[in-house]
Amino acid sequence: MSQQTKWSQFGVLIIVFFFWGFVAASNSIFIPFCKKFFNLDQIQSQLVGSAFYGAYFYGSLILYLASAIGGTDLLNKIGYKKGIIYGLLISVVGALALAFISGSGNATFGLVLLSFFIIALGFSLQQTSAQPFAIALGSPETGAHRLNMGGSVNSFGTLLGPLVVSVVLFGSVAAKKEASITNIQTLYFFLSGLFLLAAAIxxxxxxxxTTSNEKLEKSPKALYTLLIIGLIFLPVLFADFVKEQTGISKTAIVIGSLVIILGILFTSMFLASKNKEGWGAMQYPQLVLGMVAIFVYVGVExxxxxxxxxLLKLPAFGGYDESQIAHLVSLYWGSLMIGRWTGAVSVFNLxxxxxRILGLVVPIVAFGLILFVNYLKGDNVVNEFLPYLIPIIIAALAFLFAEEKPVKLLLTVSVLAAVAILISLVTTGMISNFAIISCGLCCSVMWPCIFALAVTGLGKYTSQGSAFLIMMxxxxxxxxxxxxxxxxxxQARLAAGGGEGTNFTHLSYILPLICFAYLAWHAxxxxxxxxxxxxxxxxQVAGGH
Structure with missing residues (x-):
């Protein structure tokens, strides 16, 4: 007899799924704010995301390293429930730190980054605990249903995050206020209170x-590889300091670290193919390819x-101020919600x-929710957003065409996203903006496809392989x-006294194009x-229908 899902318990669990989405998507508004307030260049402003997502890597690595040294799975020892509680408390520390820093009058960008790092460090422990916990709260066969529901709640958080943070920083549409670092104090005091409440619940x-009974598989070569990657990434977090000490430009630091990390992963795959001993899950090429793909997918998303x-600040793309972009940012993250809600239809036995009918109806309903939430905020975006129905319908038809097959679906959406970026590169205005935003529809279903392909055939190394993928x-x-x-x-051209020339801000979207082309090749x-x-x-999927 299959175990029934404990919905009352799972209802408590999905609280953390909402937090992850809310805070991560809020970075989209916080980054341009920090850029203006702290007078940063674009690389420096992106360190908000570097601190946030870097914490996921280091948090997972620390947990894995501690388990390897102790010879036992640390998370398995304390249990998933306590893991989530400890993670929430760590996030409380980060949120309170950011609240106090913002209200002190002595805020520095470095302290802001440290606060974001601590918040995300807590998220790392929460996510590592919550995902297997969700599967354990019922029959394993219906675990995917619960993860999809958690993902849907996460996506709702990504929709609300940019809008709420925009209101906090800049006020309502009718009466905008001058943005100040102190504006975020209330938000992060409120968030810290929510984290504490969730921990108490x-x-x-x-x-x-609930814990896992899986044995901890040792893999020293894989561990050394991940430690080296962690060391290679550190200069990115401290790019300004490294530049001052060595004279190496921040561009060289970032691009160099990116190339070296990818080189290490591909080299590891080659070495493991020659001698599998000590590599653990990384002895399987599909896992290492999956690690690179998750790295690229999260990066491009x-x-x-x-x-x-x-881009939106440029006159050709709307000339928006940072206080006016929340509705477009929410549409991007809302596009991921549209795709995930549509993809969730496939897990039900219908x-x-x-x-097929729901595959066309659900995205329209989700789009209606996005319009409604923006309306509640005070933005009348219906006429502006209506043309976006075209990419929504194209994406829905693409999902139906792929027939839930991971390879076919990943290849289809990767090619569609690459085409969208190409359109964005040869156009301007809302056509280009919508083309870029529509990539969210394609990204929405990439994670489960990449993950499923990467862990196929791993056997006893499946749990370890999953941990490695999350690190990416x-x-x-x-x-x-x-x-x-x-x-x-x-900025460098303008600082040098250059006039009109290549628009590098627009041209920079060649990087996402390369990423999507790689993901198509990966499939x-x-x-x-x-x-x-x-x-x-x-x-196998086709045979299961």
């Missing part, structure tokens, strides 16, 4: 002390949005005809400043790797 809620404000959220910390480095070429390459091992996940 988890502490007193009757949740099982974040960079498209985090650098969007710089007739094929019903799934690091891509969100380094690809955005790499695009920022291209954008800064505009085909991984399919070939799995077939060489006698595995064909698309055929």
């Amino acid at each position: 988890f502490a007193f809620a009757k949740l099982p002390k 974040v960079t498209i949005d985090n650098n969007f404000a710089a 007739p094929k005809s019903t799934k 959220i690091l891509g969100g910390a380094i690809i955005p400043p790499a695009q920022g480095a291209i954008i800064d070429l505009d 085909l390459k991984t399919k070939g790797v799995l077939k060489s091992q006698g595995l064909d996940i698309d055929a």
